[in-house]
Amino acid sequence: MSFPDDTPSYEWSPPSWLVPWCESRVLHHDSRALVVDKPSGLPVHGGNPELVGDVVTRLGAWLESQGEDAYLAVHQRLDLGTSGALFLLRDADLNKRVAEEMEAHRSERSYVAVVSGALGALEKRGWQVFDDRLLTRKAHGQLRVEVSPRGKPARTRCRVLERAGDRALLELRPETGRTHQLRVQLASRGMPILGDTLYGGQAAPRLLLHCQRFGLETLDLRVEAPLPGVFAESLSAPPIEPTSRQEAARRSLTPRSSLPAGVDLERSLDDALCLRWPLREASEALRLVHEQGDGLPGVSIDAYRRWAVLSVYTEAALDAAPSIADQLISRGFQGVYLKQRVRADLRREDQLALAPREVFRGEPAPETLEVREGSMRFLVDLDDGLSTGLFVDQRDNRARVLGSSRGLRVLNLFSYTCSFSVAAAVGGARETVSVDLSARYLAWGERNLALNAVAGEAQKLLRANAGDYLRRARKRGERFDLIILDPPSFGSHGKKSFSIQRDYKLLASDALALLTRGGRLLAVTNHRKTSAQRFMRWLEEAARDARREVASLRESPTPHDCPAWLGAALGSPTKAFWLTLR
Numbered sequence: 001m002s003f004p005d006d007t008p009s010y011e012w013s014p015p016s017w018l019v020p021w022c023e024s025r026v027l028h029h030d031s032r033a034l035v036v037d038k039p040s041g042l043p044v045h046g047g048n049p050e051l052v053g054d055v056v057t058r059l060g061a062w063l064e065s066q067g068e069d070a071y072l073a074v075h076q077r078l079d080l081g082t083s084g085a086l087f088l089l090r091d092a093d094l095n096k097r098v099a100e101e102m103e104a105h106r107s108e109r110s111y112v113a114v115v116s117g118a119l120g121a122l123e124k125r126g127w128q129v130f131d132d133r134l135l136t137r138k139a140h141g142q143l144r145v146e147v148s149p150r151g152k153p154a155r156t157r158c159r160v161l162e163r164a165g166d167r168a169l170l171e172l173r174p175e176t177g178r179t180h181q182l183r184v185q186l187a188s189r190g191m192p193i194l195g196d197t198l199y200g201g202q203a204a205p206r207l208l209l210h211c212q213r214f215g216l217e218t219l220d221l222r223v224e225a226p227l228p229g230v231f232a233e234s235l236s237a238p239p240i241e242p243t244s245r246q247e248a249a250r251r252s253l254t255p256r257s258s259l260p261a262g263v264d265l266e267r268s269l270d271d272a273l274c275l276r277w278p279l280r281e282a283s284e285a286l287r288l289v290h291e292q293g294d295g296l297p298g299v300s301i302d303a304y305r306r307w308a309v310l311s312v313y314t315e316a317a318l319d320a321a322p323s324i325a326d327q328l329i330s331r332g333f334q335g336v337y338l339k340q341r342v343r344a345d346l347r348r349e350d351q352l353a354l355a356p357r358e359v360f361r362g363e364p365a366p367e368t369l370e371v372r373e374g375s376m377r378f379l380v381d382l383d384d385g386l387s388t389g390l391f392v393d394q395r396d397n398r399a400r401v402l403g404s405s406r407g408l409r410v411l412n413l414f415s416y417t418c419s420f421s422v423a424a425a426v427g428g429a430r431e432t433v434s435v436d437l438s439a440r441y442l443a444w445g446e447r448n449l450a451l452n453a454v455a456g457e458a459q460k461l462l463r464a465n466a467g468d469y470l471r472r473a474r475k476r477g478e479r480f481d482l483i484i485l486d487p488p489s490f491g492s493h494g495k496k497s498f499s500i501q502r503d504y505k506l507l508a509s510d511a512l513a514l515l516t517r518g519g520r521l522l523a524v525t526n527h528r529k530t531s532a533q534r535f536m537r538w539l540e541e542a543a544r545d546a547r548r549e550v551a552s553l554r555e556s557p558t559p560h561d562c563p564a565w566l567g568a569a570l571g572s573p574t575k576a577f578w579l580t581l582r
Contacts, residue, residue: 014280014281015280015303015306015332016331016332017273017331017332017333018273018274018276018277018279018280019062019273019274019277020057020058020059020061020062020065020274020277021036021058021059021061021062021274022270022271022274024267024270025037025038025039025270025271027085027223027224027225028221028223030090031090031091032089032090032091032094032219033087033088033089033090033091033216033219033221034059034063034072034087034088034090035085035086035087035088035214035221035223036055036059036085036086036088037083037084037085037086037225037226038055038078038082038083038084038085038086038211039083039271039274039275040080040081040082040083040206040207041080041081041206041275041563042054042055042058042080042275043055043080044056044074044077044078044086045057045074048560053275053277053278053560055086056072056074056088058274058277059072059088060072069090071090071092072088072089072090073088073089073090073092073095073098074088075087075088075089075095075098075099075102076088076102076107076109076214078211079180079183079207079209081195081196081206081207081209082111082207082209082210082211083206083209083210083211083225083228084111084210084211084212084225085211085212085213085214085223085224085225086211086214087107087214087216087221094218094219097218098216098218098219101216101217101218102177102216105175105176105177106217107214107215107216107217108213108214108215108216108222109173109174109211109213109214109215110171110172110173110211110212110213110214111171111172111173111174111182111209111210111211111212112161112169112170112171112172112209112210112212112227112231113169113170113172113182113186113193113208113209113210114167114168114169114170114193114194114204114208114231114234114235115167115168115170115186115191115192115193115194115201116166116167116168116191116192116194116201116202117166117190117191117192118189118190118191119163119166119167119168119191121189121190121191122158122160122168122170122191123159123160124160125160126159127157127158127159128157128158128159129155129156129157129158130154130155130156130157130158130185130189131153131154131155132147132151132153132154132155132184132185132188133147133148133149133150133151133152133153133154134146134147134148134151134152134154134178134179134180134181134184134185135147135148135150135151135152136151136178136179142198143179143180144198145178145179145180145181145183145184146184146188147184147185147188152176152178153176154174154176154178154181154184154185155174155175155176156172156173156174156175156176156181156182156185157172157173157175158170158171158172158173159171162235164235164236167194167234167235168191168235169231169232169235170186171212180199182209183196183198183199183209184199187199187200187201193207193208193209194207194208194234195207195208195566196209197566203566204230204234204566205230205292205295205565205566206230206295206566208230208231208234210225210227210228210231211225212224212225212227213225228264229263229264230295263295263296263297265296265320265323265324265327266327268289268294268295268296269289269296269324269327269328269331271294271295272288272289272290272294272295272296272301273288273331275294275560275561275563276288276560276561278560279560279561282373282374282395283371283372283373283374283392283395284303284304284305284371284372284373285302285303285304285305285371285373285378285380285390285392285395286302286303286392286561287300287301287302287303287392287393287559287561287562288301288302288303288308288561289301290561290562290563290565290572291313291565291573292565293562293563293564293565293572294563296317297314297316297317298312298313298314298316298317299311299312299313299317299320299324300312300313301324301328302388302392303333304365304369304371304380304382304388304390305369305371306332306333306334306335307333307334307335307336307337307365307369307382308325308328308333308335308336308337309336309337309339309382309388310324310325310328310336310337310338310339310360311338311339311340311341312338312339312340312341313341318340321338321360322361325338325360325361325362326361328361329361329362333362334362334363334365335359335360335361335362335363335364335365336359336360336361336362337355337359337360337365337382337383338355338356338360339354339355339386340353340354340355341354341386354386355383355385355386356383357383358383359383364383365382365383367381368381369381369382370451371390373390373395373398374399374402375402375426376398376402376422376423376426376452377448377451377452378390378417378419378422378448378451379417379444379447379448379451387416389416389417389444390417390419391416391419392561393526393559393562393574394419394420394486394524394574394576395559396556396557396559397420397522397524397556397576398419398420398422398423399423400522400556400578401420401423401424401427401482401484401522402423402424402426402427403427404427404482404520405423405424405425405427405428405429405482406427406428406429407428407429407430408424408429408430408480408481408482409429409430409431409432409433409479409480409481409482410424410429410431410432410433410480410481410482410483410484411432411433411435411473411480411482411483411484411511411514412424412432412433412434412435412483412484413435413466413469413470413483413484413485413486413487413507413511414435414436414466414485414486414487414488415434415435415436415441415442415445415461415484416436416438416441416445416486417441417444417445417448418434418441418442418444418445418446418448418449418461419445419448420484420486420522421434421445421449421459422445422448422449422452422454424482425449425452425454425458425459426452426454429458429482430458431458431459431460432458432459432460433460433462433480434459434460434461434462435462435464435466435469436461436462436463436464436466437463437464437465438463439463442461442462442463445461446461465496466487466507467498467503467506467507467510470507470510470511470513470514471510473514474510474513474514478514479514479515479516479519480514480515480516480519481515481516481518481519481520482519482520482521482522483511483514483515483519483520483521483522484521484522484524485507485508485511485521485522485523485524486522486523486524486525487500487504487507487525489525489526489527489528500525500527500530501527501529501530504525504535504538505538505539505541505542505545506542506545508521508523508538508539508542509542509543509545509546510546512542512543512546512548512579512581513546513548515548515581516581517581517582518551518580518581518582519580519581520578520579520580520581521539521578521579522556522576522577522578523535523539523576523577523578523579524574524575524576525574525575525576526573526574526575527573527575528573530575531571531575532555532571532575535575535577536553536555536577539553539577539579540553543579543581548581549581549582550579550580550581550582551580551581551582552578552579552580553577553578553579553580554577554578555575555576555577556576556577556578558572562574
C-alpha cells in the first residue's frame, strides 16, 4: 500500500442503509396501534443504555422519520430471544381500555415453539392444558422462574403441530401472562424449548419461540407474524457444515445453490443492518453480518465507509456471493470486495484467487481509504489480500485500551498496522512498542500514528519475531504496564512457524513475565477450533508457568456488531480476555 503525503479530508454522514426499523417487519400501522414482527435478540425496551437499541426507541425514531408522533405504550412484552407479533398502542386515550382487556387475558396470543426431550407428555391429537404455579426468583443478577406451590397460577393450552424424532413443533396459547411462562412450563415437563439454555434447552441458533398471532377485541385487531424458516429447519438434524473449502475456492462464482434451508437472504440482511443502527455515529468501520450470529452461516460482511468486504467461509456462501453483493449495491454501497477464507495453510493458496484485487461489484474504493473510529482515524486498503489493515471486531477493545492507557508503557505484539498502538498513544500512554515481522505493515502503522498526530520518539516500531523479542526483553529486565497479544492463527518466517494451539500458551507466559505488578494482558485469538473455555485455560496455565498471580481474568464482551453464535459448539470466532496481575 502506498500513502500520499496528505490524506484529503471528507464529510461524513451516517449511512442510509443503517435504519432504526425494517418496514418489512411492520404488520399493522394506523393512528391507534402499531404491531411489528420483533426479531429475536432485540429487547422490547431497556437493554444497553449506551446503544439505545430497544424496540420502543427504534420504533419511535422510525415514526419520527415518517413525520409521525413517536408516542408508544407497551401493553405486551416478548422476551429478548422471542420473536413475532408485538403490539404497541399509539393512542393514549385508549390506554385504560386496552390495559383492562390485557389484564383480563382477553387478548388472543398464539405462540409456536420447537421443543425436544420427553415428548411422551404430549397428547398426539387435540389440545391439552398445562396448569402450574410459577414463582419468580432473582439470584446473582439473573431472573429465573420455577414451578412452586407458592407461585402464581399459570395456564397454557398446547397442541402438537408436527413431530420429528425427539423434537416437536407446538402451538401454545397462554391464558395467563407470567414471566417466562411458556419456557418454564415446557421445561418442567422435560421438553425445554430449543435454544433456551437458561432452562436446559438444546443448543440452537436462537430461542425457538415465536408469537405467531395477536388479536385484540377492543381495536378489532388480528395480525399474524410469519414463522421464521429456522423453525422448520430445526425439526430435523442440523446440516453438517463443510470443513474444507479448497475445492470451492477454485470454483467459478456462478450461483448454483442457495444458503442453508430456512435462510431468507433479504430478510436476514435487513435485520442485520437494522441491528447496527445504534452504531451509526460510532464508527465508519462496522461488521454488518457476523455469520450465524446474524442468521447467515458462512457469511461475514464488513463495511468501510461506503464500501463492503464480503467474506465467505462455505461453499453455499460462495455460491450466494453474487446475490449478496447485488443486495448490498441495491442498498446504497458503492462497491463490494470478495474474500474467500479457506481454512487451510494459506502458504499453499493463491492469494489473488482467494482475494482478487478487482472490485467484485460496483465501483472500486480509493487506494487510500481513511475511516473514523470514535476519536481515531485509520487507513485501510480493501484490495490488500485477505486483510484490510483494520480488524473491526476489535473496535471495543481498542476503545478500552484508549480509555485506560494514560501514563502506561504499552507493548503491542503482532502489531500489524498498529491500531492498538494508536489507541494507547491517543489515550496518553507514555510509550508504545509495536512489534511485527512485516516492515510494510510497520510502515502502515507509522502512517496511522501520524494520521492521529501521535507519531514520535515515544512510539517505537520494531521489526522482529514476537517470541524472540519477548525472550530478549525478559533478559534485559524490561517491564510493561499493558501488553496486547493478538497473533494470527498460523504464521511462518523462514524455517520458523507459529501455531495458536502449539505456541500461544508459551507466548502468553513470556508476555506475563514482562508485566508490572497490577499490569494487564489483552489476549485475543480468532482461531475457530479453540473455544473460549480452552483459551481461558491456556491463560491460567501461562500465568502459573510464569509464576504470576492472577487478580482477575475476564472475557471481553461481544461487540454489538458481532452478535454471539448461539448453538455453535466452539462459540464465535473472536475470543478476547483481559488478565490483570496482582
